[in-house]
Amino acid sequence: MVGEQRVRLSETDAMEMGIRCPSCGTYTSFGDILATGECRGAECTTGLKLELVTSE
Numbered sequence: 001m002v003g004e005q006r007v008r009l010s011e012t013d014a015m016e017m018g019i020r021c022p023s024c025g026t027y028t029s030f031g032d033i034l035a036t037g038e039c040r041g042a043e044c045t046t047g048l049k050l051e052l053v054t055s056e
């Protein structure tokens with residue numbers, strides 16, 4: 001995968017407190033994403049990061 005891809009989080013992700021990597025499907029918790037910035041998949045090199053978007 002080249003470049004950045006954005007995934008809008010939903011209520012389902014909030015209930016699971018994590019998200020599946022768009023590249024390999026491995027579940028990674030939000031806490032791990034914030035701490036390590038990468039997917040937990042053993043062979044996956046995809047970086048993951050969270051952003052908060054505000055609106056007025």
Ligand SMILES: [Zn+2]
Pocket residue numbers: 021022023024025026039040041044045046
């Ligand atoms: Zn992955």
